Amino acid sequence: MRIVTWNINSLRLRLKLLERLGEELRPDIVCLQETKVPDELFPDEAVRALGYAHIQHRGMKSYNGVAILSRVPLTPLDDTPDWCARSDCRHIAASFALGGASVELHNFYVPAGGDVPDPEANPKFAHKLAFVDEATSWFTGRPSRRTILVGDLNIAPLEQDVWSHRQLLDVVSHTPPETTRLQAWLACGFVDAMRHFVPPEEKLYTWWSYRNRDWKASNRGRRLDHVWVTSDLTASLQNMTVLRDARDWPTTSDHVPVAMDFSA
DNA sequence: ATGGTCGGTATCCGA
Numbered sequence: 001m002r003i004v005t006w007n008i009n010s011l012r013l014r015l016k017l018l019e020r021l022g023e024e025l026r027p028d029i030v031c032l033q034e035t036k037v038p039d040e041l042f043p044d045e046a047v048r049a050l051g052y053a054h055i056q057h058r059g060m061k062s063y064n065g066v067a068i069l070s071r072v073p074l075t076p077l078d079d080t081p082d083w084c085a086r087s088d089c090r091h092i093a094a095s096f097a098l099g100g101a102s103v104e105l106h107n108f109y110v111p112a113g114g115d116v117p118d119p120e121a122n123p124k125f126a127h128k129l130a131f132v133d134e135a136t137s138w139f140t141g142r143p144s145r146r147t148i149l150v151g152d153l154n155i156a157p158l159e160q161d162v163w164s165h166r167q168l169l170d171v172v173s174h175t176p177p178e179t180t181r182l183q184a185w186l187a188c189g190f191v192d193a194m195r196h197f198v199p200p201e202e203k204l205y206t207w208w209s210y211r212n213r214d215w216k217a218s219n220r221g222r223r224l225d226h227v228w229v230t231s232d233l234t235a236s237l238q239n240m241t242v243l244r245d246a247r248d249w250p251t252t253s254d255h256v257p258v259a260m261d262f263s264a
Numbered sequence: 265a266t267g268g269t270c271g272g273t274a275t276c277c278g279a
Contacts, residue, residue, distance in 0.1 A: 009279085010271055034279085036272065062272050063279095112279055124278085154279095210269040210279090254270075254279085 001072075001098055001262040003029045005107070005150035005225055007207075007255035011035040011067070015046050017249055022050050025243065025259050028071050029096070031107035033152040034253075035065035042067070056094055064089040066107050066151070072096050077104065081138055084130055098236070099264035101146065108135070108151035117175045125172060128154070132181040136188060144189025149228040152255060155182040158195070160203050161223035173222055190228035193260055197240040207255045208247055215247055227260045236262045 004027040008014050011032060021030070030052065037043070037059045047055055052069035056076055059065035066089060068074060077093035090109040095102045111131055114124030132155075157179045159165040168174040186192060198204045205221025212218045229237065238261040246256040 013271075034271090062274085062277090114278085211267075213268080251270095 001029075001264060002027045002259055003031065003105070003148065003150065003227070003262070004257050004259045005031045005033075005152075005227060006257035007033040007109070007152040007225060007253055009034045009036070009253040009255065011037050011065070012041075012043060014251075014253065015043060017246075017252060018047070019050055020249065021243075021246070021257055025241070025257065027259060029105070030069040031105070031150045032067045032069065033065070033107070033109035033255075035059050035067050036062060037065055056092055058089045058092045060087075060089045064109055066090065066092045066109050068092055068094050068105065068107055070094075070096065075102075077106075081134065083134055084127060086127075090131070098146075098262060103233070104147045106147065106149045106151075108149065108153060110135075110152065110154045112154045113172045113178070115172060117170060117172045117177070119177075128172075129177060129181060132178070132185055136181070136185040139185065139188040139190075144230045145232055147190075147230045148233065148260075149190060149226075150258075150260075151226065152224055153182060153226050154224050155179060156222040156224055157182045157186075158200050158223075160200055161205070163203070163205070163220040163222070168222075173224060186228060189230050191231050191234050193227040193229045193234075193237055194223070194240055194242075194258065196234065196237055204242070206242055206258055210254050225255055225258050227258060233262070236264075238263050 054070040057067035074094040113128035116122040119126035206225040208215035
């Protein structure tokens with residue numbers, strides 16, 4: 001069972017790249033963020049034609065939007081909160097069968113938080129911190145069993161999750177208020193599955209800004225995309241792939257797909 | 265220290 005998470009930065013613009021992702025990684029389930037498509041305009045036909053017969057999406061005009069595309073049946077999880085009371089399409093969840101038992105899958109798009117890392121001066125940063133706090137409270141009150149959480153969490157928690165820890169300490173995505181909160185959320189009962197495969201001393205990125213002339217040469221990356229599992233699933237973890245090559249696909253997203261393989 | 269580039273129903277705003 002292979003699950004992929006990818007901030008696609010517009011699904012309709014990159015349907016061909018979703019097809020390429022399917023050819024190169026053969027995922028069973030794809031979790032997308034920043035689909036930027038309202039539900040009534042979701043390209044169901046095109047997605048189904050790529051082999052994903054089971055689709056859940058939550059989208060709005062212009063911004064945000066998440067989707068789960070699957071080759072295996074999904075059961076929607078409807079008891080999820082309206083985070084920060086904004087109805088802004090940043091979370092979608094479902095369960096599916098893995099090795100004969102059900103697994104809960106959560107797909108998140110955490111607010112980016114704007115430019116100024118001060119919740120007093122910047123409401124977008126305040127929203128980001130509140131969102132992570134709410135998510136932490138919610139998961140704390142849930143049984144931490146057979147759960148996978150993926151998505152663009154917009155926070156790079158570890159020193160080696162950014163190209164320069166020192167230079168990014170004041171940059172939104174790597175500030176202490178954010179990294180501390182992300183660690184608290186993780187500590188609800190999750191294991192950082194990407195770091196299960198790559199030790200924390202090694203650099204690991206999933207995002208490179210569009211603003212660098214040559215992303216590969218400068219390599220100023222950050223690990224903003226994550227896969228977490230509850231500890232009862234760590235024995236099922238088989239392999240992890242960051243599809244770095246996807247950053248060179250024509251007119252691609254600034255995020256690359258991350259694949260996680262599970263044994264049944 | 266600065267500015268750099270994307271996407272959306274768009275001539276700014278969010279990332």
